[in-house]
Amino acid sequence: MRRRPRGFLAALVVAATAGAALAQAPPGERRTGYELLGPTTKAMQDDDMANPGMLWVLDGEALWARPAGSAGKACAGCHGDAAESMKGVAARYPAFDDKAGRPIDLEQRINQCRVDRQEAPALARESRELNALTVFIARQSRSLPIEDVVAKDERLKPFLEAGKALFERRQGQLNLSCAQCHEELWDKHLAGNTISQAHPTGYPQYRLEWQTLGSLQRRLRNCLIGLRAETYAYGAPEYVDLALYLMWRARGLPIEAPAVRP
Amino acid sequence: MSRALISVPPKAKKGEVVQIKALIQHVMETGFRPNSSGVLLPRDIITSFKCLYNGTEVFACEMFPAMAANPFLTFHTLATESGTLEFQWTGDNGFSVKESAKIQVE
Numbered sequence: 001m002r003r004r005p006r007g008f009l010a011a012l013v014v015a016a017t018a019g020a021a022l023a024q025a026p027p028g029e030r031r032t033g034y035e036l037l038g039p040t041t042k043a044m045q046d047d048d049m050a051n052p053g054m055l056w057v058l059d060g061e062a063l064w065a066r067p068a069g070s071a072g073k074a075c076a077g078c079h080g081d082a083a084e085s086m087k088g089v090a091a092r093y094p095a096f097d098d099k100a101g102r103p104i105d106l107e108q109r110i111n112q113c114r115v116d117r118q119e120a121p122a123l124a125r126e127s128r129e130l131n132a133l134t135v136f137i138a139r140q141s142r143s144l145p146i147e148d149v150v151a152k153d154e155r156l157k158p159f160l161e162a163g164k165a166l167f168e169r170r171q172g173q174l175n176l177s178c179a180q181c182h183e184e185l186w187d188k189h190l191a192g193n194t195i196s197q198a199h200p201t202g203y204p205q206y207r208l209e210w211q212t213l214g215s216l217q218r219r220l221r222n223c224l225i226g227l228r229a230e231t232y233a234y235g236a237p238e239y240v241d242l243a244l245y246l247m248w249r250a251r252g253l254p255i256e257a258p259a260v261r262p
Numbered sequence: 263m264s265r266a267l268i269s270v271p272p273k274a275k276k277g278e279v280v281q282i283k284a285l286i287q288h289v290m291e292t293g294f295r296p297n298s299s300g301v302l303l304p305r306d307i308i309t310s311f312k313c314l315y316n317g318t319e320v321f322a323c324e325m326f327p328a329m330a331a332n333p334f335l336t337f338h339t340l341a342t343e344s345g346t347l348e349f350q351w352t353g354d355n356g357f358s359v360k361e362s363a364k365i366q367v368e
Contacts, residue, residue: 048267049267049268049269049283049285050283050285050334052285052287052332052334054267054285055265055266055267055285055286055287055332058265058267059265208330211289211290211330211331211332212289212331212332
């Protein structure tokens with residue numbers, strides 16, 4: 001229920017960045033999707049006993065402790081207490097992976113351990129198990145600031161640029177770019193939704209519209225479908241590049257997984 | 263398996279009105295939605311919930327297809343004596359989940 005006059009500041013921002021393709025909200029102007037929520041949805045996210053995403057966190061906690069694969073090892077067998085070993089991990093993904101020669105997201109990192117260390121089949125994207133493990137790990141980073149991973153690892157730079165290009169490219173039958181909605185029109189309404197700045201702070205998240213928990217890639221897919229653009233297959237490098245760019249834009253904002261969104 | 267989250271104040275004064283919250287994981291498939299090939303997905307919902315306080319029913323409700331997935335209920339009861347609150351959800355396809363929580367009344 002926040003209504004803030006932005007005209008003057010916005011004009012300043014535009015003036016200050018004249019010549020730049022699009023004005024990115026400066027650090028002080030960055031708002032997570034949480035800040036745009038109504039009071040009831042905020043209350044639902046804030047209360048661990050009312051946040052439905054916590055049901056998946058419990059699932060993830062159980063999976064963490066359960067031996068799997070022909071190695072017969074549990075995540076906990078190698079990583080111990082996730083509150084220690086996984087703290088801050090979600091705040092610095094996607095991360096560069098030597099084997100892949102490119103950034104991978106947290107889901108892909110989990111599946112690497114599934115396949116290489118547990119010797120179990122990879123978990124399918126959007127499966128309850130993979131979302132549960134991911135949200136359980138992301139939960140261990142709650143309220144920690146998103147790291148500027150690109151500043152720490154030069155190898156990520158070309159992928160950041162690729163993600164930025166995807167974000168700013170007009171696409172789909174509606175011929176819109178992500179930036180047009182999420183940088184120029186945030187705080188405005190699209191049907192029943194308040195458009196946010198698209199910060200990936202709360203994933204995997206519980207979306208009331210989905211009636212379930214879903215990943216960032218599911219959200220990105222939804223936006224692409226909204227633009228009537230072609231979607232990528234789950235796990236595609238384009239999604240990871242986009243995620244890297246979104247995380248970089250959101251650097252410094254706190255992780256809030258599992259977030260609740262309308 | 264369905265996870266449930268229940269919230270009961272661990273301690274209360276005798277005669278105090280306490281708030282109880284019960285959240286459970288369930289798809290609540292309405293029976294009216296077609297899948298991607300146009301075939302109706304069979305109904306799969308929780309049909310009833312009850313809460314027993316030392317064996318006495320203090321809250322009960324029926325549930326219907328229009329309820330959202332992962333139903334969340336909040337209700338109140340009077341703290342009368344120390345003991346156990348039992349929660350029972352039942353539904354389609356033999357769905358049955360029980361949880362319990364202790365309350366200490368002074």
